[in-house]
Amino acid sequence: MIASFIDWSLRNRFLVLCAALILVGWGFKALRDTPVDAIPDLSENQVLVYADWTGRGPQEVEDQVTYPISVNLQGLRGVRAVRATSMFGFSLTTVVFEDRIPPLEARQRVTERLNLLGAQLPPGVTPLLGPDATGLGWVYQYYLHVDTNAAPAGYDLGRLRSIQDFNLRQQLQSVPGVAEVASIGGFLRQYSVEVNPTRLRAAGVSLAQVMDALLANHLNVGGKTIEENGQEFLVRGLGLLHGVDDIADVPVADRNGVPIRIRDVAVVEVGGDFRRGALDVGGEEAVGGIVIMRNGENAMAVIERVKTRLGEIGPSLPPGVVVRPFYDRSDLIARTIATLKDALVEEVILVTLAHVVFLFHFRSILIVTVPLPLSILVSFLLMRFFGITSNIMSLSGIAIAIGVLVDAGIVMTENVIRHCEEEERRVGRRLGAAETMECTRVAARQVGRPIFFAMAIIILAFV
Structure with a gap:
């Protein structure tokens, strides 16, 4: 089968070239569309359910709210674990599903079961679902800074919280890819x-x-x-x-x-209103917000949209109020991607120099070097298909795999060159096009099978 594929590829070189160009274009599109983040999302497939019961103690909340919710949610198909916490006036339940269950389907199952709990909960208690986000959804955080030069009288924490809740929060929640904007600090x-x-x-x-x-x-x-x-x-x-x-x-x-x-x-x-926490910035109490990214979105794209929307909101804020970030994951993502990008470029340059020094054959350099960016684009195409984000782990795997690709390319190129040189010595002249093609076919068939299985074993090792 491998030998037949080699023969077909050599006979249909134009089709192979067209297929490579199609993969290049498709790979560039996947490169732009693949979600980018600093680290891989290893969080569980979970759905959060919370309920407020104002003024009640933890024991009452546990007996009358948390217990009925957690017991009823345990019977859902695909549920792996249910964890619950009861606090003063508040109940939080975490439903962990198996990884094979799609997140939207998991949320739908929880919603359907919660609709049946109305008679079992105290009057006025309505359980709600948490944001459609994962543990890495916290991508951007900001606070409201008051410029005393523009507003000498300043603003109290209650007024700043009102600006956050009714101006910033509502407009930021309409940004595509944002699951929730949580307000912190100040007073309601x-x-x-x-x-x-x-x-x-x-x-x-x-x-x-x-x-x-x-x-x-x-x-x-x-x-x-x-x-x-x-x-x-x-x-x-x-x-x-x-x-x-x-x-x-x-x-x-x-x-x-x-x-x-x-x-x-x-x-x-x-x-x-009664509160259980505060936001401290530089030793002073402040008001701010946390932007939670929706599950499966591109972190870099969402952060850029949030920054753009904040720039549009800025002129409508009261005099002296300025939005300043103090956590922006895009900086970490940019540094991570830049480091790995530099490593990939350096690796390609070193591979090219190694070929120049040891083989000193221009066409063989192209044969080994050109497939490297093509293989990277194909990797991004597969990452996009399987829903894998572009992060430090996936890009490091690509950087490691380049060495393996180079090794296979060198083995194939060196074997072809050796067969051509031996044939030229045997006939005592330079080979023609047909003779060169035949030597290439024989050399490729000789090492094609071992290279294929070696690559397959390495791929299985990565999996």
Whole structure:
């Protein structure tokens, strides 16, 4: 079979050349499209499920939220392990699937099972899926820097968190390839109603009445339409609260025709929500965000899109607010790829010089050197087909394999040259084209089979 393939290739050299050119073009396309990262993604095939139950202790969360979720998810097909953690007001479950299960199919199975858990969980608890990302999805992190020259008064952490949540986060999540943008640091601004028990007793009002009044007075309603003089008017009841004064003026009850308002029994102010962490940059508390890349995306391309979007958002930010990165994986990726690229170029140059010194035959140099970039392009084509990213491990394997390719090329070239020289000595003249082709065929058939099996054994060793 190998001998027949050699004979066919020598008879159809034009077709072989066309096939090589097609592989070159296809390989260049794969080279551009193959995802690039610094290190290979060795994380598990997992799906995260989290649920909030505000104010509850870890034991209550474990018994009523974490346990029902983890038990029901264990029965899914393809699940290898289920790990869960219960914290104050929060439950996190990690479902690890077998590697043969596609990530999207795994998320679909988890979603279908979670839809059946509504009756088993406490009211108000809704389990949600985590981002469609892996352990290496954390590709970019930034913080909001305030330039005191442009904004002398500065901004408090609550205002910066609002800018992050409502300006930056929403626009960055629309970037292709971004699974989630997580906000860190600062305070979630909220209106706080601090009830005075003494005033409640004096006014004869219960805490439940205060809560019901706040819920009932924060609502917009519709009243259909009114037609008059050939025109249609919308009827709306506007009751949304817009600030501290609106909340303080909400009536709770009345005594002898005198309304008792929120301000009479409580103090209303703007405060921060309960938090469990902070972001520290240079010894000062700050507000920032973490960009999580979607599973299977190109890290370099996603980071470039994020940077482009941040440049577009910058002019719309309040005066003095500047987005500054403090973790950017593209720098690490660029340095890693540059190092391996230099190593590959140096290796090709050294191989060429070795041929010049030992063989001193120009055509043999081309025969051995030209297949090197072709084999690299074919490698990228296969990497793209099997979903392997271009990282330090895969590129190092290519660099190691170049030595093996050179060895096979040298054996084949040297054997062809030796057969031609022996034939020239035998006939006492230079060989013609037909004679050279016949010597090449005999020499290639002689070493083709051993080279093929040697390469096959080395490939199996890599696998």
